[in-house]
Amino acid sequence: MKMKSVCATYADIISTVEFNHTGELLATGDKGGRVVIFQREPESKNEPYNQGEYNVYSTFQSHEPEFDYLKSLEIEEKINKIKWLPQQNAAHSLLSTNDKTIKLWKITERDKRPEGYNLKDEEGKLKDLSTVTSLQVPVLKPMDLMVEVTPRRIFANGHTYHVNSISVNSDCETYMSADDLRINLWHLAITDRSFNIVDIKPANMEDLTEVITASEFHPHHCNLFVYSSSKGSLRLCDMRASALCDKHSKLYEEPEDPSNRSFFSEIISSVSDVKFSHSGRYMLTRDYLTVKVWDLNMETKPVETYQVHDYLRSKLCSLYENDCIFDKFECAWNGSDSVIMTGAYNNFFRMFDRNTKRDVTLEASRESSKPRAILKPRRVCVGGKRRKDDISVDSLDFTKKILHTAWHPTENIIAIAATNNLYIFQDKVNSEMH
Amino acid sequence: MGEEEGLHQTPFLDTMFVRGLKRKCFDGEEDIEGTLAGIKAIPSYNLQRQSLLDMSLVKLQLCHMLVEPNLCRSVLIANTVRQIQEEMTQDGTWQMINTQSTGQASLDRLVSTDILCRSSRDQAEGKHVPAYGTFNKDFENDQAQDSSDTMSTASAVQAPRNLQSSVWEMENPQENKGNFQKSLDQIFETLENKSPNSVEDLFSEVDNSYYDLDTMLTGMMSNTKMGHCDSLETFSSSTNTASNSNCKSDLNDLDHIVEILVES
Numbered sequence: 187m188k189m190k191s192v193c194a195t196y197a198d199i200i201s202t203v204e205f206n207h208t209g210e211l212l213a214t215g216d217k218g219g220r221v222v223i224f225q226r227e228p229e230s231k232n233e234p235y236n237q238g239e240y241n242v243y244s245t246f247q248s249h250e251p252e253f254d255y256l257k258s259l260e261i262e263e264k265i266n267k268i269k270w271l272p273q274q275n276a277a278h279s280l281l282s283t284n285d286k287t288i289k290l291w292k293i294t295e296r297d298k299r300p301e302g303y304n305l306k307d308e309e310g311k312l313k314d315l316s317t318v319t320s321l322q323v324p325v326l327k328p329m330d331l332m333v334e335v336t337p338r339r340i341f342a343n344g345h346t347y348h349v350n351s352i353s354v355n356s357d358c359e360t361y362m363s364a365d366d367l368r369i370n371l372w373h374l375a376i377t378d379r380s381f382n383i384v385d386i387k388p389a390n391m392e393d394l395t396e397v398i399t400a401s402e403f404h405p406h407h408c409n410l411f412v413y414s415s416s417k418g419s420l421r422l423c424d425m426r427a428s429a430l431c432d433k434h435s436k437l438y439e440e441p442e443d444p445s446n447r448s449f450f451s452e453i454i455s456s457v458s459d460v461k462f463s464h465s466g467r468y469m470l471t472r473d474y475l476t477v478k479v480w481d482l483n484m485e486t487k488p489v490e491t492y493q494v495h496d497y498l499r500s501k502l503c504s505l506y507e508n509d510c511i512f513d514k515f516e517c518a519w520n521g522s523d524s525v526i527m528t529g530a531y532n533n534f535f536r537m538f539d540r541n542t543k544r545d546v547t548l549e550a551s552r553e554s555s556k557p558r559a560i561l562k563p564r565r566v567c568v569g570g571k572r573r574k575d576d577i578s579v580d581s582l583d584f585t586k587k588i589l590h591t592a593w594h595p596t597e598n599i600i601a602i603a604a605t606n607n608l609y610i611f612q613d614k615v616n617s618e619m620h
Numbered sequence: 621m622g623e624e625e626g627l628h629q630t631p632f633l634d635t636m637f638v639r640g641l642k643r644k645c646f647d648g649e650e651d652i653e654g655t656l657a658g659i660k661a662i663p664s665y666n667l668q669r670q671s672l673l674d675m676s677l678v679k680l681q682l683c684h685m686l687v688e689p690n691l692c693r694s695v696l697i698a699n700t701v702r703q704i705q706e707e708m709t710q711d712g713t714w715q716m717i718n719t720q721s722t723g724q725a726s727l728d729r730l731v732s733t734d735i736l737c738r739s740s741r742d743q744a745e746g747k748h749v750p751a752y753g754t755f756n757k758d759f760e761n762d763q764a765q766d767s768s769d770t771m772s773t774a775s776a777v778q779a780p781r782n783l784q785s786s787v788w789e790m791e792n793p794q795e796n797k798g799n800f801q802k803s804l805d806q807i808f809e810t811l812e813n814k815s816p817n818s819v820e821d822l823f824s825e826v827d828n829s830y831y832d833l834d835t836m837l838t839g840m841m842s843n844t845k846m847g848h849c850d851s852l853e854t855f856s857s858s859t860n861t862a863s864n865s866n867c868k869s870d871l872n873d874l875d876h877i878v879e880i881l882v883e884s
Contacts, residue, residue: 259688285688347691366691395699397692416692449672449703453696507675512693 191559192240192610193552196222200603202590206270206278209594212240212601213280214608215265219249221282223293224610238599240610244293244333249284261286267352271374274358279338281361285348288363290339290374298326344370344380351401357408364401364413367394371425383431384413384423399514400459406466410435418455418473420480438469438480440487450502450511458514463523464595470526472517475499477528477538492538492545495530497568497579510584518593518600529588532577533604534564550588550602550609561611673704 198218205212212224225243252261263284271279271290278293302324307313347365354361362371362383369384388394397416404410409425421434442451454474461470469480471488475496478488494515498505505511510531517528529535530547538545547564567576590603598613676697 257688348688394695397695399692416696449669449700452699452703456692456696503672506672509679509693512690512696 190239190612191561192608194222194224194242194608196606196608199606200590200608201264202266202268203592203601203603203608204268204270204280205592205594205601206280207272207595209596209599211243211270211278212592212610213268213270213282214601214603215248215268215282216606217262217264219247219251219263219265219284221246221248221265221268221280221291238612244335246291246335248282248289248291249287252286266349269352269354269361271354272358281352281354283349283352283363286342286345288341288344288349288352288372289337290341292336292338294334294336296332296334297328297330299329300324301327339374339377341372341377341380344372350399353401353403353411355403355408356406360408362401362403362411364398366397369398369401369411369413369431381429383425383429385430385432399457402460402462404466405462405464412460412462412469414457414460414471416456417452418457420457420460420469420471422482436482436485438485438488440478446499448502450506453506453511454502459516461517461519463519464521465523468523470517470519472515472528474511474513474515477517477526479526479540490540492526492536494528494536495566497566501579505584508584510587513587513589515587515589516591518591520593520598521596527591527593527600529591529602531584531587532566532582533586533588534566535588535591535602550604550607552607669704669708673701673708676701676704 196214196216198216198220200214200216202215203212204214210226212226214222214224216222222245223243224240227239227241229238248265249263251263253259254261261284265282265284267281267283269281271281273279276294280291280293282289282291301308302322304318304321304324305313341363344363345365345368347367349363349365351364352361353364359375360371360373362369363380364370364384367385367387368382370380371383372380384398386396386398395417399414399416401411401413404412410422411425412420412422414420418439420438422436422438423431424435425431427433427435442455457471457473459470459472462468463470467482468489469482471478471480472494475498476494477492479490481489502511515529517526519526524541525537525539527535527537533550534547535550536545536547547566548561549564562575565573565576566579566582567573568579572578586605588602588604592601594600600611602609602611679697680694680701
């Protein structure tokens with residue numbers, strides 16, 4: 187697999203990555219509240235080496251740090267999630283959220299400006315009327331492309347707890363935002379109210395044992411959404427059934443394997459991400475050690491389970507001690523739902539081919555990402571025979587974690603966030619999906 | 621790699637954790653070498669479980685920051701604590717620990733915790749592990765006082781007692797008071813060893829309401845950051861055992877002491 191790669195270094199840790207619906211734009215959010223949008227260069231015959239490359243399109247400050255005076259707590263400006271709205275006109279729109287506030291941003295281009303005003307000069311100053319001897323009609327002249335980003339809506343005060351997910355409905359009019367205990371439904375045009383559709387806060391907070399970890403709307407059925415919990419379960423809800431969707435339509439839960447039981451069983455079963463397949467038939471979940479594919483029609487267990495880094499199973503106590511066991515990894519489908527991808531430690535990321543059952547471990551690093559380099563598969567050895575270039579489990583760098591990954595909606599292009607570096611890998615040989 | 625070969629897998633805690641303990645033990649002074657023979661084997665499951673419990677409680681304490689703590693993480697840790705304590709109740713260990721506080725600790729327990737404390741003092745600061753040893757010692761009244769490294773350890777000392785009391789509604793008012801007094805001693809020792817600046821840091825950072833696991837969860841989840849006096853009020857109102865009245869008088873003492881220390 188020949189890969190073409192780009193690496194961009196950020197001032198802050200990247201906290202989310204998201205392609206838009208065509209894949210032309212790639213948005214990233216970081217810990218400093220900034221959003222950086224990359225645009226894919228149109229392919230042209232004149233510069234064949236630059237075709238399809240992503241370059242910075244726009245940068246803006248989405249969220250600022252805030253202080254909650256009532257609780258004496260800071261509200262981080264870190265961007266937790268970005269979701270693009272389907273494009274409806276020349277402008278692009280996206281939702282970005284920090285822990286508390288969701289914002290709708292409109293991105294427009296300006297490449298022409300009017301010139302030849304009668305009353306104003308080029309700088310906009312009023313002309314001395316005595317110098318005006320004739321009338322002219324202002325004309326639009328081309329100018330350097332300017333990308334303008336404006337905040338169109340601010341959806342504030344909807345959440346007491348930290349927002350972990352946002353998802354735009356297929357109806358393109360509503361979206362949902364989920365925090366640890368509640369999920370709200372918003373209309374994109376209305377900012378002063380939202381509907382609460384899930385509330386799992388117990389009457390007595392001392393009874394709290396489970397929180398919401400991720401949530402997403404079904405890609406085609408505008409009434410269905412799924413949310414995952416810290417106990418490893420998925421709940422599919424139907425908004426037509428009742429206003430408050432506390433009673434799930436379907437509960438997806440795999441019984442615990444008694445042979446693997448430990449004090450860490452619950453923690454490692456906590457689902458950190460859930461994604462519907464593009465087809466809408468499957469769901470992909472990520473927990474600490476595995477990725478699982480669930481069939482919407484089967485609630486008893488996943489149809490496929492893939493081990494991401496099972497060699498960590500014997501290290502769980504250390505990973506609990508250094509808090510790595512709480513790391514929330516995301517997962518992604520490719521455009522044809524045939525390959526799934528997720529991140530791991532040591533800047534490794536993994537891909538699983540659902541058809542061939544083959545998997546590969548790749549590394550996102552500067553050495554491996556020279557332009558037009560081929561990404562070399564990596565291997566972690568757990569004792570026993572050690573091949574050259576293998577990495578032993580104890581040498582893994584747990585500070586280099588790939589939590590956020592994204593896959594282009596139609597092509598074999600992936601975006602990998604490795605701390606404060608963004609890597610974009612393009613498979614030039616096999617550009618089409620299998 | 622070679623270190624691993626000498627250890628066999630424990631079903632519940634990983635070898636790295638065990639290896640860590642073993643390494644610390646060897647860093648002690650020479651006169652404890654003899655006692656090392658007793659613990660060259662992997663520390664017992666009970667000890668490991670106790671360490672995990674201690675670690676979890678410290679984690680819950682330490683997630684008190686300027687920014688709101690991560691609720692998911694807190695809930696998962698709290699569930700782990702409950703799980704351990706349930707198991708300890710089931711196999712009678714919890715009961716055993718209670719009765720031991722009269723001072724009849726087994727020699728093994730004394731030796732193992734002593735070594736943990738000693739070697740951890742020789743270690744660099746800033747690790748959670750030092751807290752384990754001091755925490756274990758809470759269960760033996762006659763144990764010589766060692767200074768705890770952090771104030772949060774002292775708070776952690778009280779937490780399992782009150783969790784136990786509120787979850788299972790066991791009434792041990794006398795023991796609660798005794799251990800409470802003990803934790804106050806540890807607070808004083810910590811303060812004596814620290815510079816004046818860090819005293820302020822200690823009191824500004826740590827919220828005294830984190831004595832009770834449930835209070836702590838309530839405190840975090842209702843998202844209120846309380847002043848010291850307020851937190852103590854909440855603490856006394858949220859415990860639902862008969863030891864309430866005793867706790868309240870103890871809390872008033874602590875309140876008074878806190879004021880004195882802060883002013884000095």
